[in-house]
Amino acid sequence: MTVDLTPTTGHERILFAVPLAPLQGQRFQPTGFPGLGAATYQTSDGTSLLVESAQSMANRLESTVWDTAVNDVVEPLKGISHVRIERKDGSFLTDTILEAHRLNSPYLLEESSKKFFNELKAALGGLEVGPIDRKKLATTLLDYDVGSLLHGVFLAKKDIASGRLRVARALSAFVDADGVRVAPSGGVKNDRVNPSGVTKEGFGHVPFSRDEYTADRITLYANLDLAQIRGYALGAAAERLLVLLALYKLRALLDGSLRFRTACDFRVATDTIVATRPEGFALPSLAALLRELSSAIRDCSGVMHVRTAVYGDELKKAKESDQKAQEGDEGTDDETDDESTES
Numbered sequence: 001m002t003v004d005l006t007p008t009t010g011h012e013r014i015l016f017a018v019p020l021a022p023l024q025g026q027r028f029q030p031t032g033f034p035g036l037g038a039a040t041y042q043t044s045d046g047t048s049l050l051v052e053s054a055q056s057m058a059n060r061l062e063s064t065v066w067d068t069a070v071n072d073v074v075e076p077l078k079g080i081s082h083v084r085i086e087r088k089d090g091s092f093l094t095d096t097i098l099e100a101h102r103l104n105s106p107y108l109l110e111e112s113s114k115k116f117f118n119e120l121k122a123a124l125g126g127l128e129v130g131p132i133d134r135k136k137l138a139t140t141l142l143d144y145d146v147g148s149l150l151h152g153v154f155l156a157k158k159d160i161a162s163g164r165l166r167v168a169r170a171l172s173a174f175v176d177a178d179g180v181r182v183a184p185s186g187g188v189k190n191d192r193v194n195p196s197g198v199t200k201e202g203f204g205h206v207p208f209s210r211d212e213y214t215a216d217r218i219t220l221y222a223n224l225d226l227a228q229i230r231g232y233a234l235g236a237a238a239e240r241l242l243v244l245l246a247l248y249k250l251r252a253l254l255d256g257s258l259r260f261r262t263a264c265d266f267r268v269a270t271d272t273i274v275a276t277r278p279e280g281f282a283l284p285s286l287a288a289l290l291r292e293l294s295s296a297i298r299d300c301s302g303v304m305h306v307r308t309a310v311y312g313d314e315l316k317k318a319k320e321s322d323q324k325a326q327e328g329d330e331g332t333d334d335e336t337d338d339e340s341t342e343s
Contacts, residue, residue, distance in 0.1 A: 030051045051218060124137065177218045251289055
């Protein structure tokens, strides 16, 4: 069965509201932020809670195309554009698919030889002054890293078009809970050897409190901006590739593990996943999307490339003050995909 995208014609968005439920029991642990903790907020219906942020969901969606066992793209999607970053000895370091800011990774643009930096700058030549040629930018991103067209990128280097090249997320998602109530609990870290030891050094008994939550409704919201994808003006083949790839990422995420944290494990609480807009558009199966994507990747093989860059510098530790600022409050979530990818 082919994937029929005609129901989306003329629509600016594909919107999903997918009901979730805890895999076991009723309690779950939400994301937390430094200096804030759990992100609760008030609505006309009562107290709601941000369970998983757009930044974190972008990371999770990107991970659906990556095989950690071999440090490469999953086999059926080989051929999508990305940049593999290796050390001088050829060993794997990271990849634009894994980097929080994709092509704006410091392992590409801050590397001392400037080889990749100069290559990308040349590819984007002509955008230094005047209005930004959005089609040229999109064409270059498609060539170098297709994920940047779905998850956003901000090339903030002043030597590349004066730091003006920015693409917002075309695919975004977050998880909210409504009608939430706190489920307080706690525990103690026991020290059988030295219960009266110095706790700040890790010894002794250390009691702690813990807040989890219950909710009337938990919903994963997803938004695919079709108008933005069409606005890239990349042609029908690339447009179809981007839409299929976005739908694949969402389906793969929902069909896979929704364990966001140790005590935050969800299941999809519905048998069918149908868009709220356009009404009646069902999220295709993973098998159907993979079949279509194989063909779409072949159709775009001439405009997408897989590149390898070398990070030849030594990895340096941040200064102690920087490390403390990055670590934030103990026990908070790692929100690595920062809001600077938004416009």
